[in-house]
Amino acid sequence: MIDVLQSLIDGLGRGSIYALLALGIAVIFGVMHMVNFAHGELITVSAYVAFAVVVTAGWGWWAAVPLIFGAAVGTSVAVEFVAFRWVRGSSDFTMLLTSFAVHFLVQAIFVMTMGASVRSFPRPEWADRVWSVGDLNIQVIDVAVIGATAATLAVTVYLLQRTMFGISLRAAAEDFDAARLMGVRSNKVIRQAFILAGALAGIAAIFFLMRTG
Amino acid sequence: MLEVSGLTTRYGAISALRGVSLSVGANEVVGLIGPNGAGKTTLLNTVAGLLRPAEGEVLLDARPVTGYSPDRMLRAGLALVPEHRRLFAQMTVVENLRIGGVTVSADERSERLDEMVELFPVLKDKRSTAAGYLSGGEAQQLAIARALMSSPRVVLMDEPSLGLAPVLVDFVFELIDRLRAEGRTMLVVEQNATRLLEVADRAYVLRTGEVAAEGPASELLAREDLFDTFVGVSDGSDTPDPQA
Numbered sequence: 001m002i003d004v005l006q007s008l009i010d011g012l013g014r015g016s017i018y019a020l021l022a023l024g025i026a027v028i029f030g031v032m033h034m035v036n037f038a039h040g041e042l043i044t045v046s047a048y049v050a051f052a053v054v055v056t057a058g059w060g061w062w063a064a065v066p067l068i069f070g071a072a073v074g075t076s077v078a079v080e081f082v083a084f085r086w087v088r089g090s091s092d093f094t095m096l097l098t099s100f101a102v103h104f105l106v107q108a109i110f111v112m113t114m115g116a117s118v119r120s121f122p123r124p125e126w127a128d129r130v131w132s133v134g135d136l137n138i139q140v141i142d143v144a145v146i147g148a149t150a151a152t153l154a155v156t157v158y159l160l161q162r163t164m165f166g167i168s169l170r171a172a173a174e175d176f177d178a179a180r181l182m183g184v185r186s187n188k189v190i191r192q193a194f195i196l197a198g199a200l201a202g203i204a205a206i207f208f209l210m211r212t213g
Numbered sequence: 214m215l216e217v218s219g220l221t222t223r224y225g226a227i228s229a230l231r232g233v234s235l236s237v238g239a240n241e242v243v244g245l246i247g248p249n250g251a252g253k254t255t256l257l258n259t260v261a262g263l264l265r266p267a268e269g270e271v272l273l274d275a276r277p278v279t280g281y282s283p284d285r286m287l288r289a290g291l292a293l294v295p296e297h298r299r300l301f302a303q304m305t306v307v308e309n310l311r312i313g314g315v316t317v318s319a320d321e322r323s324e325r326l327d328e329m330v331e332l333f334p335v336l337k338d339k340r341s342t343a344a345g346y347l348s349g350g351e352a353q354q355l356a357i358a359r360a361l362m363s364s365p366r367v368v369l370m371d372e373p374s375l376g377l378a379p380v381l382v383d384f385v386f387e388l389i390d391r392l393r394a395e396g397r398t399m400l401v402v403e404q405n406a407t408r409l410l411e412v413a414d415r416a417y418v419l420r421t422g423e424v425a426a427e428g429p430a431s432e433l434l435a436r437e438d439l440f441d442t443f444v445g446v447s448d449g450s451d452t453p454d455p456q457a
Contacts, residue, residue: 164315171301171312177263178299180283181292183316183363 013142016149020204024197030173038102046205069202076198220269244416261293292365298356302345313362350381
């Protein structure tokens with residue numbers, strides 16, 4: 001029983017990050033009907049920002065957290081503006097190829113400018129702490145990730161169900177042209193979808209980087 | 214109020230509309246009738262901004278609005294109740310109405326929502342029901358209510374009575390009459406040509422993407438030769454008996 005509980009906590013701690021990333025991919029797929037293979041690059045960009053802040057500049061994690069989040073959101077919006085906006089309405093295959101192109105382009109840029117060697121940075125001190133509850137060993141980072149993910153999902157559900165932003169996004173996901181007929185601006189709703197996906201990836205990136213360093 | 218001149222819309226090499234011109238005056242109900250494939254839906258979709266015309270011009274209140282996107286057209290004051298309703302099936306009745314009022318302020322949206330529930334009492338008890346679970350009549354009323362949420366001055370309706378029970382067909386045409394009394398301008402496409410001509414002020418007959426006839430609705434209603442046009446036959450050899 002203890003093993004099951006231990007595995008459950010460990011699994012939730014790691015799976016929560018993937019849940020946030022998957023939700024971002026689902027938001028983009030809903031509105032654009034495109035599987036965004038470049039979504040993982042938001043974490044790549046965020047990781048280099050974290051490296052620059054924590055190692056190069058020598059600032060602490062308190063400065064890295066908002067910058068990681070901002071980098072993910074900013075990169076997500078930039079990718080939509082630079083790449084996906086121009087192929088909107090094209091065939092699924094064209095959009096899929098574009099997402100692959102963005103994925104390889106971002107990787108190539110970092111390999112050329114930063115090199116291919118693995119870089120690491122110190123993790124926050126509290127992330128390695130372990131709480132022992134009976135026979136259970138609970139990593140503090142797992143508790144933080146699970147809590148943050150639950151809060152993020154609750155806020156996302158509220159946004160999607162209760163706000164005009166969410167209703168517009170859901171309408172566009174169900175029937176894009178009908179949503180436009182209702183007055184939903186296509187550029188705006190897609191940009192908002194990328195902001196939401198970027199925000200979800202940003203939160204995932206913060207905890208992913210805190211865990212891996 | 215709405216002027217369309219020389220409108221041509223193509224699907225690839227095929228011209229669905231060929232130089233169509235029509236006008237709809239303020240507070241007027243204008244009918245658009247014709248056989249299947251005549252270009253009626255294409256015309257509405259082009260005017261509403263879902264399709265881009267290859268040629269021609271659309272004026273709304275004498276302002277050129279040709280090629281406007283659907284959301285821009287709505288903000289200019291023109292709404293479309295699309296063919297097959299195109300409700301957001303997974304969203305509730307209230308959410309469908311709220312999205313219809315996305316262009317107005319939150320206060321006005323709430324006010325309009327109450328008005329729509331008054332105007333369409335059937336929606337009152339279904340506020341939290343997903344639109345996909347509504348009956349045909351309820352769904353059609355929701356589609357019209359959703360289009361009215363933005364208080365458009367011009368309403369385009371595509372087959373508003375399609376698939377409805379006779380009693381609901383009566384309701385739809387009474388509603389068109391009521392909306393005209395409220396000062397709205399309407400361009401209505403309808404397969405039920407006789408019913409439409411009874412309620413419309415004027416009408417246009419479309420055939421193979423061109424205007425085949427136009428005039429006051431009462432005059433068109435009296436022209437028996439137009440029956441062939443409505444059912445899409447020309448030589449009379451297989452014309453069904455309209456009295457049958």
